[in-house]
Amino acid sequence: MTWTSGQLRVYGPAESQSAVFGDVCPLLTSLLDGYNICVMAYGQTGSGKSYTMLGPHSDDGPVLPLDPQSDLGIIPRVAEELFRLISENPSRNPKVEVSIVEVYNNDIFDLLAKDSIAAVSGVKREVMTAKDGRTEVALLASEAVGSASKLMELVRGGLQLRAKHPTLVHADSSRSHLIITVTLTTAACSNSTADQACSATLPREQTEAGRAGRAGRSRRASQGASAPQPVPGNPAGCVEQVQARLQLVDLAGSECIGGDAKLLVILCISPSQRHLAQTLQGLGFGIRARQVQRGPARKRPPSSQTEGKRRPD
Numbered sequence: 001m002t003w004t005s006g007q008l009r010v011y012g013p014a015e016s017q018s019a020v021f022g023d024v025c026p027l028l029t030s031l032l033d034g035y036n037i038c039v040m041a042y043g044q045t046g047s048g049k050s051y052t053m054l055g056p057h058s059d060d061g062p063v064l065p066l067d068p069q070s071d072l073g074i075i076p077r078v079a080e081e082l083f084r085l086i087s088e089n090p091s092r093n094p095k096v097e098v099s100i101v102e103v104y105n106n107d108i109f110d111l112l113a114k115d116s117i118a119a120v121s122g123v124k125r126e127v128m129t130a131k132d133g134r135t136e137v138a139l140l141a142s143e144a145v146g147s148a149s150k151l152m153e154l155v156r157g158g159l160q161l162r163a164k165h166p167t168l169v170h171a172d173s174s175r176s177h178l179i180i181t182v183t184l185t186t187a188a189c190s191n192s193t194a195d196q197a198c199s200a201t202l203p204r205e206q207t208e209a210g211r212a213g214r215a216g217r218s219r220r221a222s223q224g225a226s227a228p229q230p231v232p233g234n235p236a237g238c239v240e241q242v243q244a245r246l247q248l249v250d251l252a253g254s255e256c257i258g259g260d261a262k263l264l265v266i267l268c269i270s271p272s273q274r275h276l277a278q279t280l281q282g283l284g285f286g287i288r289a290r291q292v293q294r295g296p297a298r299k300r301p302p303s304s305q306t307e308g309k310r311r312p313d
Ligand SMILES: Nc1ncnc2c1ncn2[C@@H]1O[C@H](COP(=O)(O)OP(=O)(O)OP(=O)(O)O)[C@@H](O)[C@H]1O
Pocket: 013, 014, 043, 044, 045, 046, 047, 048, 049, 050, 051, 052, 055, 056, 057, 167, 170, 172, 173, 174, 175, 251, 268
């Protein structure tokens, strides 16, 4: 069962993964337009959250490319579609960065941190509240990715570290919340001509250098300057960076949902009579979640999300 923007759809057990992905696909266009997006799966153990988000369990994890009959889930499909959309509009050429965290027993683990000695689990991190009230995971590692397969390589690495324990109904149960965050950074230009010229006319190295410069600017702008200014030395007139975040959540992690994001909730319920009580509980969550008044999703203004996170040295 999925719902987004007030739209509710029910999918039966035999529905294909690509049919469910049909509800996610339009949100990727919104992501590239600068909206924050959150897709989350919620439901009882063994009801199909990981199957919906990742695909059938395998030791290798989800591997691209997808074939037409593939039963891979939302996350690998998002990876492929996102980079397909980006390749369709190379003038924008956003930088794509990924971070992966696990919430287990109220602790947060960084699944991309390289400073794990034994590499059998993530590195514990602390949540900090910034001056503007936003919560951030301190020292969270993020990696730039240039392709769907690289993105999935990181996801597979993170999954290897995720806590798993058998439950009564599910032998391969994940006992933690998994949150994959994909951050897009795009140069915002003062007009469409500049937009075209922004990265299309520059060699990649210069574009990257420009981005680095703009990132510095953005941080300064967020400390007081009001209107975005052209980036010095950028003839195309590109001003600030727009960041949009996509959060993909396996097992409900409501603390990660930005108040201004477009949200798609996938409620996984068992078709078995045996699990009726759990099913009603899940539906109760669904009803309550639908009643929450969140207001319209807003695009992030340039430079409002510019605090980049880097892998610690
Ligand atoms: N629609 C489906 N079609 C075929 N198999 C499915 C489907 N949904 C779930 N399964 C299978 O059911 C089992 C449990 O699914 P899954 O691991 O996704 O549950 P889960 O909700 O993530 O459980 P947990 O919370 O315990 O981690 C898996 O073997 C999965 O492959």
